[in-house]
Amino acid sequence: MIPEILPTYNRAPLAFAHGEGAWITTTDGRRFLDFGAGIAVNALGHANPDLIATLTAQAGRLWHVSNLYHIPEQERLAALLVEHTFADTCFFTNSGTEAMELAVKMARRHWHAAGAPERSTIIAFEGAFHGRSAAAIAAVGTPKMTEGFAPLLPGFVHLPWGDMAALEQAIRQPGIGAVILEPVQGEGGIRPLPDEDLRRVRELCDETGALLILDEVQCGMGRTGRLFAHEWAGITPDIMMVAKGIGGGFPIGAVLATEQAAAAMTAGSHGSTYGGNPLACAVAARVVETMTEPGFLPEVRRKAGLLRQGLEGLVATHPAVFAGVRGSGLMLGLECRRPPADVVAAGYDAQVLVVPAADGVVRILPALNIPDADITEGLARLDRAATALAKVP
Numbered sequence: 184m185i186p187e188i189l190p191t192y193n194r195a196p197l198a199f200a201h202g203e204g205a206w207i208t209t210t211d212g213r214r215f216l217d218f219g220a221g222i223a224v225n226a227l228g229h230a231n232p233d234l235i236a237t238l239t240a241q242a243g244r245l246w247h248v249s250n251l252y253h254i255p256e257q258e259r260l261a262a263l264l265v266e267h268t269f270a271d272t273c274f275f276t277n278s279g280t281e282a283m284e285l286a287v288k289m290a291r292r293h294w295h296a297a298g299a300p301e302r303s304t305i306i307a308f309e310g311a312f313h314g315r316s317a318a319a320i321a322a323v324g325t326p327k328m329t330e331g332f333a334p335l336l337p338g339f340v341h342l343p344w345g346d347m348a349a350l351e352q353a354i355r356q357p358g359i360g361a362v363i364l365e366p367v368q369g370e371g372g373i374r375p376l377p378d379e380d381l382r383r384v385r386e387l388c389d390e391t392g393a394l395l396i397l398d399e400v401q402c403g404m405g406r407t408g409r410l411f412a413h414e415w416a417g418i419t420p421d422i423m424m425v426a427k428g429i430g431g432g433f434p435i436g437a438v439l440a441t442e443q444a445a446a447a448m449t450a451g452s453h454g455s456t457y458g459g460n461p462l463a464c465a466v467a468a469r470v471v472e473t474m475t476e477p478g479f480l481p482e483v484r485r486k487a488g489l490l491r492q493g494l495e496g497l498v499a500t501h502p503a504v505f506a507g508v509r510g511s512g513l514m515l516g517l518e519c520r521r522p523p524a525d526v527v528a529a530g531y532d533a534q535v536l537v538v539p540a541a542d543g544v545v546r547i548l549p550a551l552n553i554p555d556a557d558i559t560e561g562l563a564r565l566d567r568a569a570t571a572l573a574k575v576p
């Protein structure tokens with residue numbers, strides 16, 4: 184433990200010095216195959232030459248300029264996102280949590296402007312993760328996250344994940360203004376909402392007027408093999424939170440919204456010093472351009488097939504360690520018969536990085552452009568990890 188750093192994280196005894204593609208090297212020179220990508224952040228791999236060129240070119244021009252002025256890089260990124268999504272408008276933040284804050288404010292303000300301020304309550308789901316701010320922990324309400332932080336922000340109700348019968352009831356209660364969910368829960372253990380259920384959520388929102396807020400911070404930006412996970416269900420949200428993969432490792436988040444959902448967010452209603460700064464927006468625009476090139480997402484889906492097949496093989500070979508595979512695209516979960524923390528630690532020994540999650544799952548979230556050979560290598564290392572773990576009683 185480093186006393187100079189607040190001990191809010193359980194850190195592995197590893198420190199990294201540099202990376203390249205799907206590889207990352209410790210300060211003492213050990214190379215790890217990275218199946219975690221900084222929890223779905225390094226979407227185009229470490230030290231991506233194209234992103235380095237974009238970042239350094241922008242760094243030589245202008246780092247920061249206030250949102251008191253027009254920011255061309257921000258406008259370019261917004262235009263790209265609007266072109267490729269349901270959205271009419273975007274606000275840029277520095278993180279997913281900040282996107283959550285705005286999503287909540289936007290939903291409340293929408294109903295305030297509509298003359299129904301009592302519709303301030305948002306339905307959220309158990310096992311969700313929307314960040315660690317006051318609003319985000321209140322939204323999820325897990326005791327682990329909220330303990331000691333009372334009084335919590337009011338205005339949230341929690342339903343069991345995927346409980347459509349409970350939603351049918353709850354959404355018709357007075358005071359409900361919005362529903363927030365991750366199309367695929369990430370921290371919750373790679374738990375997708377079936378497409379037909381997501382379509383039903385959209386219908387229920389249409390019926391009752393509730394806004395649909397999708398948190399695609401983890402499952403968005405190409406992760407599932409479409410630019411955004413909700414596209415698989417053929418629906419669109421009213422408000423969407425984005426972060427993680429969009430910056431490829433540079434801190435940036437965004438709220439995307441329809442004109443109607445966002446209409447009440449007028450001048451002075453929200454702001455951020457750094458949000459939408461030129462460095463972040465230049466890099467993110469390059470990420471979005473890359474992911475929307477015609478061949479990119481089909482290639483993610485092809486790689487996803489390889490990875491999934493390999494993981495199914497691991498489950499078959501190591502039935503004492505793994506129970507199954509879940510998820511889609513390059514957002515996959517290994518259901519573990521051993522504590523996920525033990526599987527992750529065995530991975531460290533075999534020099535492969537994977538990420539723990541709730542619900543007994545270990546997440547596999549490689550860079551979306553991971554070479555096939557590195558998928559094979561990562562699987563081989565996971566095989567060694569599982570072999571070693573199976574020997575431990």
Ligand SMILES: *Cc1c(COP(=O)(O)O)cnc(C)c1O
Nearest residue numbers: 278279280312313314369400401
């Ligand atoms: C990581 C995450 C967040 C929080 O994003 P930060 O950038 O850590 O603030 C919110 N929602 C989901 C689904 C996430 O995975």
